[in-house]
Amino acid sequence: MLIYEMKLKGLDDQYGRLDAAIRTGRFIRNSIIRAWIDGEIRGRNDAYKYCKKLSDNKEQFPWVNKLNSMARQAHAERAWFAISRFYDNCKKQIKGKKGFPQFKKYQVRASVEYKTSGWKLSECRKYITFTDKFKAGIFRLWGSRDLHYYQISQINRVRVVRRHDGYYAQFLINHTREEKKDLSNKQSGLDVGLTHFYTDNHGFKVDNPRFLRRDMKRIKKLQRRLSRCEKGSLNRKKARNRLGRAHLSVSRRRNDWACKLARRVIQSNDLVAIENLRVRNMIKNHKLAKSISDAAWSKFREWLEYFGRVYGVPVVAVEPAYTSINCSSCGAKVAKSLSSRTHQCGCGLVLDRDENAAINILQAALKKLSTTVGQTESNDSGEFDLCCGQETASSKSSRRKSKPNQ
Numbered sequence: 001m002l003i004y005e006m007k008l009k010g011l012d013d014q015y016g017r018l019d020a021a022i023r024t025g026r027f028i029r030n031s032i033i034r035a036w037i038d039g040e041i042r043g044r045n046d047a048y049k050y051c052k053k054l055s056d057n058k059e060q061f062p063w064v065n066k067l068n069s070m071a072r073q074a075h076a077e078r079a080w081f082a083i084s085r086f087y088d089n090c091k092k093q094i095k096g097k098k099g100f101p102q103f104k105k106y107q108v109r110a111s112v113e114y115k116t117s118g119w120k121l122s123e124c125r126k127y128i129t130f131t132d133k134f135k136a137g138i139f140r141l142w143g144s145r146d147l148h149y150y151q152i153s154q155i156n157r158v159r160v161v162r163r164h165d166g167y168y169a170q171f172l173i174n175h176t177r178e179e180k181k182d183l184s185n186k187q188s189g190l191d192v193g194l195t196h197f198y199t200d201n202h203g204f205k206v207d208n209p210r211f212l213r214r215d216m217k218r219i220k221k222l223q224r225r226l227s228r229c230e231k232g233s234l235n236r237k238k239a240r241n242r243l244g245r246a247h248l249s250v251s252r253r254r255n256d257w258a259c260k261l262a263r264r265v266i267q268s269n270d271l272v273a274i275e276n277l278r279v280r281n282m283i284k285n286h287k288l289a290k291s292i293s294d295a296a297w298s299k300f301r302e303w304l305e306y307f308g309r310v311y312g313v314p315v316v317a318v319e320p321a322y323t324s325i326n327c328s329s330c331g332a333k334v335a336k337s338l339s340s341r342t343h344q345c346g347c348g349l350v351l352d353r354d355e356n357a358a359i360n361i362l363q364a365a366l367k368k369l370s371t372t373v374g375q376t377e378s379n380d381s382g383e384f385d386l387c388c389g390q391e392t393a394s395s396k397s398s399r400r401k402s403k404p405n406q
């Protein structure tokens, strides 16, 4: 799945009509969640039926019918997705909040989703027309992407996204991107940190992008300015818009940076091992919050996994237990405080703290792969017992011996 995004250029009146469509999508979603809470909806089909009931009720809710029918369905699906995710979390008995479906409030950042109807691209693919009863009309598509390369039938969905700096159309294109890559004979484990964005098992370090820090300063200033404005005033609206744009530019830059870095990492490795960090848990620790969100780690990870699929490079996430404490050479536990930057073990290994962790991460990933890939063979074949004597025992010990030489 590819997503191309282009800005929509139109008139104020047209944007107002898009707003109405976005509002309607939200109305459908919230109504279905309301009905679910009231016990009227028990399954996905009920959600569809309820959606139809809303659009048929032209006297009470005349606006629902104006939205394209498949778009109405898409928003019923969104509501059901939120409900089923809650059910799943309950079933899995995860601790803490289960994500009870919330009603969506008005937000500037919002979207309405069309499927394969309700819109039409022009012959030259530079204009899009929204054809449902909101009559938003023709918009010019503004962006660097070229839609000519794909068939119209490959466009599964068109999403209209409202942001602080305007309206965008996202095209969800059914296309699997695959690219060739030469073997690099290199495998990397990455350890994420706060002093450096990551350190790999070869000792290579990537610094945190400093520009994000600078942007944070600007955002703080705009935030203060917003809080000084009187509520409901025009100045407050302007200040909120400025703040929203600043946030946008930070997230765009962060995304761009993470994307380029991830592509480089994938292109120069045959396997990448990372820690399965739960960023949400870490953000609870308030002091770290900014640095971590700055660190853009989760975006980077998303891109790693994406490019991993594109180039056929496995990206293995391992549980982060003890990766910085264990010695990568002998396996002993060497406790250290956050501030000590070197790993110094009784076995004689002295290594940068993060580099040691990166080696542990890569080793854990290889172990994980070897158990998941090799399992069926060892269980199915009786012959495997033949080589379980001396051979494996000696190879194990020789592997252990060879490590300190690395």
Ligand SMILES: [Zn+2]
Binding pocket: 327, 328, 329, 330, 331, 332, 345, 346, 347, 348, 349
């Ligand atoms: Zn050691």
